[in-house]
Amino acid sequence: MFTQFANATCLAIEAQQVIWMRMAGLPRQGPLEAFTETGLMVSEKVEAACSAVLSLASGRSVDDVVSAYRGVVQANLARLSA
Numbered sequence: 001m002f003t004q005f006a007n008a009t010c011l012a013i014e015a016q017q018v019i020w021m022r023m024a025g026l027p028r029q030g031p032l033e034a035f036t037e038t039g040l041m042v043s044e045k046v047e048a049a050c051s052a053v054l055s056l057a058s059g060r061s062v063d064d065v066v067s068a069y070r071g072v073v074q075a076n077l078a079r080l081s082a
Contacts, residue, residue, distance in 0.1 A: 004063045011066055014073045021080040048072065 022041065026034050052065045 007066050011070045018076045
């Protein structure tokens with residue numbers, strides 16, 4: 001139970017870091033790069049929602065879904081930190 005809470009808490013913290021990095025970086029980008037990044041933000045949300053629904057419908061646990069989504073968020077964090 002604690003690991004599920006810790007996993008969800010880490011996801012929330014990491015997601016906030018990605019949001020902050022994206023919002024701070026948008027004004028420094030050119031129009032094309034900013035448009036691309038905002039489009040990526042929207043498409044990632046749609047893909048994540050569909051993936052979560054399919055995972056839960058196929059019997060996977062909420063913790064499995066959170067763990068998978070953390071991987072996506074951590075990849076974004078690494079990309080934006082570079």
